[in-house]
Amino acid sequence: MDRRAASPYARDESLRRIFAVLGIPPEELAYTMAAYSRSKRSFLETNAFITGQKAADFLETFYFAYGHRSIADMAHVPFAIENVSILAAIEIVAESLWDGQERSTRYQDFSVTGYLVPDEIVGSDVEALYIETADALFEAYEKVSQAAYRHYLATVPKPEGMEQKDYERTLRARAFDVGRYLLPLATHTSVGQITSARTLEKQISRLLSSPFGEVRRVGEALRDAGRSPARSPRDERALTLVEQLASSENAAIASALKEALAPAAAAPTLVKYTAPDRYRLETQEALRRVYEGLLGQVPVGITEPVSLVEVDDPAVEAVAKLLYGVGRHPFSQIVLHVQTLTRPEIRELLELAFEKRGPHDEWLAEFRTGYLNFDIVMDIGSYRDLHRHRRCHQLRQAWTTRLGYEEPDVVRAAGVQETYREAMARAFQAAQHIDEAVPPLGAYLLPLGTRCRALFSMDLAELAYIAELRTRPTGHFSYRRVAYDMYRKTVERYPDFAPFVRVVDPDYEDLTER
Incomplete structure (x- = not known):
């Protein structure tokens, strides 16, 4: 007797299905996962019944009213955060449950990146001092980076078997390691992050609580971005093709496709109640x-x-x-x-x-x-x-x-110690003056x-x-x-x-x- 066939409960491994999922907006995905745990339907069957409004209603009830906060762990939201200061980036990434990347000071020349002038500085009595000091730091950054690169080329032998272009690229990166000491916290950078909506909610609340206006505005922008239609490069390319179809006899199909591809907000409900901590x-x-x-x-x-x-x-x-x-x-x-x-x-x-x-x-x-x-x-x-x-x-x-500040040994060896020290002293003096006038914004001029x-x-x-x-x-x-x-x-x-x-x-x- 085949006991397995006779059993109403026994199943073999042929039923197993494992697949990746793409293209579902984060809040709908969170709702699908939560409903999935309470339903005998398959994942795809469960998702077929879900709309953005149903997801919002569900989250309002179970997440906010009943405090089932683990639901938000299943809504993962990618964000591109571009052209913020290094000071703001340090605050952005300060989450233990955070995944992301920031621009590297080793592999990019930050002299082309520029720096932030915060809104509170623009038009103030210290704007000229701020810009003059930051400009001087960037000029010193270029000078010290170039001097360190020349010093390394003259003193570090190229290993046997290493391509000349790889050798030069590696030493240039090492030179940027020295130059970065002069980059101010105001330096523009960009961050890419992927977090759960629960982490995002905490992150936004923390940013909204910052003493720095720029950081608070980043928190507001994250909240707005979570509630606004998200960018989907793949769908945007498809929509371009749909527009081409719309003028033909396939107009009805094009209209249906356009509706299906309409951009959805990433986490409109989950970020709605974020506020300063x-x-x-x-x-x-x-x-x-x-x-x-x-x-x-x-x-x-x-x-x-x-x-x-x-x-x-x-x-x-x-x-x-x-x-x-x-x-x-x-x-x-x-x-x-x-x-x-x-x-x-x-x-x-x-x-x-x-x-x-x-x-x-x-x-x-x-x-x-x-x-x-x-x-x-x-x-x-x-x-x-x-x-x-x-x-x-x-x-x-x-x-x-x-x-005080650190001074790498190579600064003296490369012959730019005076340039380095003058830039540091000038930045410290300006930072202290600006802190007295517009606290705590002098921090933006502090070099790394x-x-x-x-x-x-x-x-x-x-x-x-x-x-x-x-x-x-x-x-x-x-x-x-x-x-x-x-x-x-x-x-x-x-x-x-x-x-x-x-x-x-x-x-x-x-x-x-x-």
Whole structure:
């Protein structure tokens, strides 16, 4: 007896179907997936009953009214974000669940890209100073990049078997690595991203909460783009053909095709209620007052470029992170101060952090505790590279001139040290002046060589990943040193792991390796 044939439940593998899906608008796709989980119909049968309006009605009910937020994880929306400043791009990509790419300072000549003049600067008393300073930085960028390229051509032998054009292209990229130190945060760049609608919703709310007008306007533009008809190059080409059909005897078919190909909005319902993150804004303002009361008059301590800080008490760690994000002191110094507080005082600060939390607000990210905490002082360019690592929690203090700037050794070797230093000094002076006149917009003139302070929290596996990837000779010499110091601090504390992390000492350098 064939037990399988006799069973009302048994099925063989011939029924299995696996296929990719393209061309369904994100909100309709999210609705299809959600309905699919509640239906015996196949995916394609389920989707056949769905329209944009049905999807919107469904999401209004289950996503917003009932809080089934996982539905938005199934609506993935690609965005092209073009001609924004590097400052804005750093804020755009600051999501842990984010996929995308930004223009590379290594493989593109940014002298042709130009820079942003924010709306708040246009027509102001400091517009001329802003433009003169940014122009000077770009002129210095070109001069230093060209000098570094000539220096490398004269000092780095071409490897045997390497094509001349590949050799020159590689050294030109290495020269841009040096020149990038002079690019201001105002430099124009572009970002391509793909996120779930849930991440997009959080991203827009965070951008709308920024102290920078440009960043807030980017948030508004993302929200508008999510609600407007999306660009579909493939469909646009097809519509051109439909227009050609419309004048013929196939007009009825052309009309039906045109309707089917009409552009759909990417996520009109899911981005409709995005707004500034009031919980974070109000909590940060309260924490700033607390920070100034506790540490405002305490001298800022001096630390090594990379410090590993471990905290046994999660409450102490969380409070220290809350204060770090609005402060200027090293993390270790803040931790020591928090450890002197009584338990009632710590509880009072925790209550302050939750006081403004609304019914749909998640815990603040500062409560992600129990990790390796690296307090790092590095140039903005290196921060921009390490900032792309997603499997770690990051806190950055405000942009400032107080920490000074980095100067690559090759600047002196290439004979452009004076040019470099003059450009940096001029930018710092102008940034401070503009910050006084139109705060905080002086930050746009800070070159990528400016130092910043940031806290990176991660587990051992992520530390090993960053150390192995970022110490390779193909990487930028600045973040190679930072990643190696992170590794060194970790294995000093946990030597058992040292043999298993495949790092390359940053003193080893091969400028022709790609």
